[in-house]
Amino acid sequence: MEGGPPCKVPIAQFCNRVVTGWANRGVSAPSGAKLRQGGGAALRQVHCNADKDALVMVTPADVNHAFSDAELEELLAFGTVESHRAGDLIIEEGAMAPDCIITLSGHTDIFASTDEGRKRVGWMERGQFAGDLSVLTGQRHLSRVEMGADGEILRIAHSDFQRLIASNSYYSDVFVRVLSARREFSN
Numbered sequence: 490m491e492g493g494p495p496c497k498v499p500i501a502q503f504c505n506r507v508v509t510g511w512a513n514r515g516v517s518a519p520s521g522a523k524l525r526q527g528g529g530a531a532l533r534q535v536h537c538n539a540d541k542d543a544l545v546m547v548t549p550a551d552v553n554h555a556f557s558d559a560e561l562e563e564l565l566a567f568g569t570v571e572s573h574r575a576g577d578l579i580i581e582e583g584a585m586a587p588d589c590i591i592t593l594s595g596h597t598d599i600f601a602s603t604d605e606g607r608k609r610v611g612w613m614e615r616g617q618f619a620g621d622l623s624v625l626t627g628q629r630h631l632s633r634v635e636m637g638a639d640g641e642i643l644r645i646a647h648s649d650f651q652r653l654i655a656s657n658s659y660y661s662d663v664f665v666r667v668l669s670a671r672r673e674f675s676n
Contacts (some may be wrong), residue, residue: 494503510625539625548558551666551670552666552670554618554664555579555614556591556616556617558616558620559590560616561593564591564645564660566649567649567652568589568644568645568649569643569644569646570593570643570644571644572640573595573640574639575595575638576635577635578634579597579635579638579642579644580630580634581630581633582601582631582634584628585627585628585629585630586623586627587623587630588644588645588646588647589618589644589645589647589664590613590642590643590644590647591618591643592617592618592640593616593640593641593642594615594639594640594641595614595639597612597634597642598611598612598634598637599611599619599632599633599634600633600635601631601632607633610632612637619632620634620668621668622672624647624650624668625664625665627647629666
């Protein structure tokens with residue numbers, strides 16, 4: 490995929506990249522994939538060996554979703570299209586009740602604060618949305634979102650996003666599944 494260079498920061502590697510089908514082959518996960526005990530319908534289950542219970546795998550594929558052109562057209566009814574230049578601030582880290590941001594063109598960069606300072610931890614391309622569970626809960630946003638290249642975003646205000654989630658089970662399922670997987674992946 491295009492958009493930005495691969496991320497090298499392990500804090501939240503939900504960068505765009507090709508994910509092979511290793512999760513369905515019953516083999517060990519590649520280095521960098523996170524494992525946790527438990528279950529979750531939206532997360533892949535992989536048996537790493539016969540002596541252990543099933544482990545749940547959260548991969549980069551789980552933490553990204555790209556809406557189709559038809560889906561983006563439907564989502565336009567809930568938000569406002571904005572044009573931005575590279576470097577423009579979209580959402581400040583720590584913002585309360587952040588809006589849902591869907592990239593329409595260009596790409597958006599995701600930054601997180603670390604002990605070493607601000608680090609780019611991912612980016613979103615056309616049809617992908619930025620954010621964490623705070624988009625659902627209204628709590629403080631855990632990352633900073635900037636426009637990485639000139640382009641357009643769809644900004645769905647928090648109250649309109651809540652209306653979308655309540656009124657459309659398909660979009661609700663997508664957002665809840667992906668935002669939950671992002672939280673799990675970054676833990």
